[in-house]
Amino acid sequence: MNLSDDKTLIESILGGHHTDFAVLIERYQGLVAHVVARMVPRVSDRDDLCQDIFIKIYRNLGAFQFRSKFSTWIATIAHNTCLNYLEKKRVPLYQDLQVADDDAETQSMEWIPSAEGTPLDRVETRDLRKTLEREIEQIPLPYREILVLFHLEEMSYEEIGEIMNLPAGTVKSYLFRARRFLRDRMLALYHMEAV
Amino acid sequence: MKHLQDQDLQLYLDQQLRDREKIDHLRHCPLCQERLDTYEIVFSGLRQAPQWTPSPQLQDKVMQKIKPDPAGSVYQQLLQVLAGIGMFIGALSFSLPYLHADNYLESIKKIQAPSLKPDFSLLEKFNFLPSLKSMTGDFNFNYSLLIIAAGVLLLAALMDHLIGLARGRTASQR
Structure with missing residues (x-):
């Protein structure tokens, strides 16, 4: 049986071929891992959460109605499972992110282009990635999750909104704020004044 | 601009x-x-993935947990057989009195309150069981013993099911 499309795979699993669930794990392990890694700070708990998520997916597979994309449905289960975990651990879920006004940078006009490029151009890529990873871990939860779903999973504002139970406009606004914040932090860390 | x-x-x-x-x-x-x-x-x-990746054993662990439990399957079948036997015995015990219809009606009449004086003629009219009785001859069975045996079996099954639930195992668990 060709299990390359999700519908056939799901029908096969529901039809009693439970070993085909391994194909589903293989296919969606990356998505689940990305959501868990971005939402759960404690590394030692992440593996157990991934297991719980896949077991929930297996038990609820019959309830999937094909009304949305299967990846959106899986990400929703991953999101809710992590949220429950964080609530139990009393991790603060919704904090704001302070970023400068959108116009502040361009209006001030203090940004003078340099012939040598930006300071970020002069930093080693590996070093930049490490710093960026550390900075991402510092920003509040919804922003982190939106960044991973948008940039890694290439989901639309609407799909992310469905997963996180947020309006698409809010998702878009959070995404811009998070990226602006990260850019400003990176510039500040590498001693360049953007404003 | x-x-x-x-x-x-x-x-x-x-x-x-x-x-x-x-x-x-x-x-x-x-x-x-x-x-x-x-x-x-x-x-x-x-666009770079987070540095964390799940354990390589994730797939095996999940598959192990969702694997259908063969013991659970046997247990489920056993429960179904026991339930079937129980239902059969129940049905038999319910119908046995009709196989001795005359005695049965007599005993029913005896337990009625005399003041009500119910009329059993209609019941006797529609009672096809005496003809069944003639077909079954002098069939006589100690059905009380059967009911007791069925009760014991069902009780044992119920206890086993409850113990299973207490241990976190259910017949439907996959």
Whole structure:
């Protein structure tokens, strides 16, 4: 049986071929891992959460109605499972992110282009990635999750909104704020004044 | 033209900036180009997966947990057989009195309150069981013993089921 499309795979699993669930794990392990890694700070708990998520997916597979994309449905289960975990651990879920006004940078006009490029151009890529990873871990939860779903999973504002139970406009606004914040932090860390 | 706002720069990198004028400005303005470069570096970092990956045993562990329990399956079948036997015995015990219809009606009459004086003629009229009785001959069975045996079996099954539930195992658990 060709299990390359999700519908056939799901029908096969529901039809009693439970070993085909391994194909589903293989296919969606990356998505689940990305959501868990971005939402759960404690590394030692992440593996157990991934297991719980896949077991929930297996038990609820019959309830999937094909009304949305299967990846959106899986990400929703991953999101809710992590949220429950964080609530139990009393991790603060919704904090704001302070970023400068959108116009502040361009209006001030203090940004003078340099012939040598930006300071970020002069930093080693590996070093930049490490710093960026550390900075991402510092920003509040919804922003982190939106960044991973948008940039890694290439989901639309609407799909992310469905997963996180947020309006698409809010998702878009959070995404811009998070990226602006990260850019400003990176510039500040590498001693360049953007404003 | 005014320099591009941050949101425009981000939209450009998301390939969602549609304003032709802004795109032209971006191509010719060194300041906006440089600001775009800083975003480009951040965007490139965001496209990198988080450094954490799940344990290589994840798939095996999940598959182990969702594996249908063969013991559970046997247990389920056993429960179904026991329930079937129980239902059969129940049905038999319910119908046995009719096989001795005369005695049965007599005993029913005896337990009625005398003041009510119920009329059993209708019941006797529609009672086809005496003919069944003639077909079954002098069949006589100690059905009390059967009922007791069925009760014991069902009780044992119920106890086993409850113990299973207490241990976190259910027949439907996959």
